[in-house]
Amino acid sequence: MHSxxxxxxxxxxxxxxxxxxxxxxxYVLIVTERLNRAIIAMMAAVLMIxxxxxxxxxxxxxxDINTIGLLTGMMxxxxxxxxxGVFQYLAIRSAKVVKADPWGILVMLVFxxxxxxxxLDNVTTVLLIAPITLLITxxxxxxxxxxxxxxxxxxxxxxxxxLIGDPPNIMIGSATGLTYNDFLFNLAxxxxxxxxxxxxxxxxxxxxxxxxxxxxxxKVMLYREIDAIKDWVLLKxxxxxLTLVMLGFILGHDYGLQPATIAMFGxxxxxLLHCLPQKQEKQTEMVARALxxxxxxxxxxxxxxxxxxxGVESTGLLEILAHQVIELTGGDKTVTAISIMFVSAVASxxxxxxxxxxxxxxxxxxxxxxxxxxxxxxxxWWSLALGSCLGGNGSLxxxxxxxxxxxxxxxxxxxxxxxxxxxxxxxxxLLSVFISSLYVYFKYF
Amino acid sequence: MKASEVMDPNPTxxxxxxxxxCAAQYIMEKRYRxxxxxxxxxxxxxxxxxxxxxxxxxxxxxxxHKGLDNVSFIHESLEDLxxxxxxxxxxxxxxxxxxxxPPVSPNTPLTETLLQLYETRSSIAVVEKxxxxxxGMISYWDVGEKILNAGEHPNA
Numbered sequence: 001m002h003s004x005x006x007x008x009x010x011x012x013x014x015x016x017x018x019x020x021x022x023x024x025x026x027y028v029l030i031v032t033e034r035l036n037r038a039i040i041a042m043m044a045a046v047l048m049i050x051x052x053x054x055x056x057x058x059x060x061x062x063x064d065i066n067t068i069g070l071l072t073g074m075m076x077x078x079x080x081x082x083x084x085g086v087f088q089y090l091a092i093r094s095a096k097v098v099k100a101d102p103w104g105i106l107v108m109l110v111f112x113x114x115x116x117x118x119x120l121d122n123v124t125t126v127l128l129i130a131p132i133t134l135l136i137t138x139x140x141x142x143x144x145x146x147x148x149x150x151x152x153x154x155x156x157x158x159x160x161x162x163l164i165g166d167p168p169n170i171m172i173g174s175a176t177g178l179t180y181n182d183f184l185f186n187l188a189x190x191x192x193x194x195x196x197x198x199x200x201x202x203x204x205x206x207x208x209x210x211x212x213x214x215x216x217x218x219k220v221m222l223y224r225e226i227d228a229i230k231d232w233v234l235l236k237x238x239x240x241x242l243t244l245v246m247l248g249f250i251l252g253h254d255y256g257l258q259p260a261t262i263a264m265f266g267x268x269x270x271x272l273l274h275c276l277p278q279k280q281e282k283q284t285e286m287v288a289r290a291l292x293x294x295x296x297x298x299x300x301x302x303x304x305x306x307x308x309x310x311g312v313e314s315t316g317l318l319e320i321l322a323h324q325v326i327e328l329t330g331g332d333k334t335v336t337a338i339s340i341m342f343v344s345a346v347a348s349x350x351x352x353x354x355x356x357x358x359x360x361x362x363x364x365x366x367x368x369x370x371x372x373x374x375x376x377x378x379x380x381w382w383s384l385a386l387g388s389c390l391g392g393n394g395s396l397x398x399x400x401x402x403x404x405x406x407x408x409x410x411x412x413x414x415x416x417x418x419x420x421x422x423x424x425x426x427x428x429x430l431l432s433v434f435i436s437s438l439y440v441y442f443k444y445f
Numbered sequence: 446m447k448a449s450e451v452m453d454p455n456p457t458x459x460x461x462x463x464x465x466x467c468a469a470q471y472i473m474e475k476r477y478r479x480x481x482x483x484x485x486x487x488x489x490x491x492x493x494x495x496x497x498x499x500x501x502x503x504x505x506x507x508x509x510h511k512g513l514d515n516v517s518f519i520h521e522s523l524e525d526l527x528x529x530x531x532x533x534x535x536x537x538x539x540x541x542x543x544x545x546x547p548p549v550s551p552n553t554p555l556t557e558t559l560l561q562l563y564e565t566r567s568s569i570a571v572v573e574k575x576x577x578x579x580x581g582m583i584s585y586w587d588v589g590e591k592i593l594n595a596g597e598h599p600n601a
Contacts, residue, residue, distance in 0.1 A: 227517040408511075
């Protein structure tokens with residue numbers, strides 16, 4: 001794997017040691033959270049180039065444009081769509097459908113969160129749902145904790161279901177060529193099952209105790225969800241574009257269209273429809289606002305990370321690690337898949353699942369010759385997706401969405417503490433991974 | 446000209462232990478927008494005003510960072526709002542006073558003081574930097590009156 005352009009010795013170290021050391025240091029700095037993760041990733045990426053592990057040209061080859069394009073495109077679409085108020089409408093409507101019954105609301109918010117997380121990204125979903133949840137629980141004079149806890153789980157489980165639901169799936173899909181439909185048919189059924197199973201302990205722990213006074217329930221029933229729609233024209237345009245994008249994800253693969261192309265087309269089309277009737281100055285303002293909705297920290301974190309992992313990969317270190325993993329599992333594909341699922345789950349509950357999956361992808365790719373080709377790796381990819389997405393539920397730091405919800409809880413004066421959350425969440429997460437391991441075992445082996 | 450020359454040196458003050466109910470009645474009666482809160486040593490602690498009151502009756506999920514940006518679906522009565530106020534009215538004003546309105550020092554130039562008045566849209570406390578002692582208050586009316594007087598009596 002050592003490229004011709006790569007220096008033989010870097011600061012007195014072999015490229016393997018230098019890149020490996022830089023990679024570990026990057027991980028440590030990301031975990032400690034003393035510095036913004038985008039700064040860390042960009043700095044380490046530049047060091048990979050400056051030190052001679054990669055050239056600028058080869059570094060760019062490591063950046064997965066499909067992942068970056070898909071994330072950016074969807075962020076723009078969601079950013080514009082949310083202005084219509086449709087997400088608030090959905091949340092309020094779902095609460096009223098169950099006649100504002102406290103347990104019914106929890107179940108409905110779980111379904112709405114999971115559904116939106118499958119179609120949008122988790123962070124956006126909880127940013128939209130958590131404030132409504134706090135309003136409803138405040139009105140019903142109920143603790144928001146069970147609701148926010150359930151929504152964290154729903155966002156990570158829902159995100160597992162589709163290619164676009166969670167960044168690990170986007171990366172896996174892009175690296176392997178697995179399509180939107182592949183994810184939908186292989187992961188959505190188990191995600192729905194896990195979601196339903198998760199509701200049982202939630203009911204036993206909290207649900208059966210949730211009660212509210214009739215007059216407070218009546219207050220929630222007085223919310224006029226239709227008034228939440230701020231812009232009907234924008235709503236129609238957004239739903240039109242979202243439908244086109246979803247159809248594109250489902251059908252586009254047969255026409256050679258990558259998810260990033262579809263998402264960016266959707267973003268451009270919605271911008272066009274949104275801005276077209278406006279004057280040029282207003283258009284500039286609207287485009288700037290829409291682009292401002294993109295989480296540039298996440299995007300630059302991804303770019304830096306791709307370069308770092310590509311640098312490590314180019315030294316051959318991940319190939320060595322892949323062989324060691326295979327040795328550890330005795331070359332058994334089933335053991336490898338299940339081990340990867342559990343290791344991914346535990347690792348993702350402790351560290352950000354994005355760098356973890358970015359590292360695992362080339363490592364797993366290196367296992368193809370041992371297991372008989374790329375096709376044979378498919379169950380392992382599902383294991384990685386299930387482990388890394390569901391693992392996000394293991395602790396408060398397991399996923400960005402968890403921290404967003406915790407932030408809302410803190411601001412509402414009902415903080416979610418790290419340890420009490422983990423004591424409840426980690427066993428539940430392990431239960432979901434255990435169910436997933438049975439699913440993978442019986443379906444693919 | 447400096448801040449100390451346009452301030453009211455004898456402002457009305459509140460104590461941090463005053464209840465929200467008492468403070469609310471006081472500012473409503475006197476039609477004050479903001480009243481400085483000081484401790485027993487006259488050290489400036491923050492401001493209590495109409496915004497603090499509004500904050501108590503609007504749902505928390507609306508006012509919090511990244512909270513609800515659209516509340517058009519909520520239709521509440523005055524009784525609903527009062528209920529929210531009722532829950533906090535016996536609490537001390539220290540729990541809700543605004544500590545983010547920056548005071549100015551007595552030597553702050555007039556233009557800078559006016560800019561702050563314009564940007565914060567609130568009366569400004571004039572505070573001695575080292576001791577945090579409240580020296581006076583500057584309101585729109587004090588400044589406005591002085592500017593107009595300067596036009597009428599140029600040499601005053």
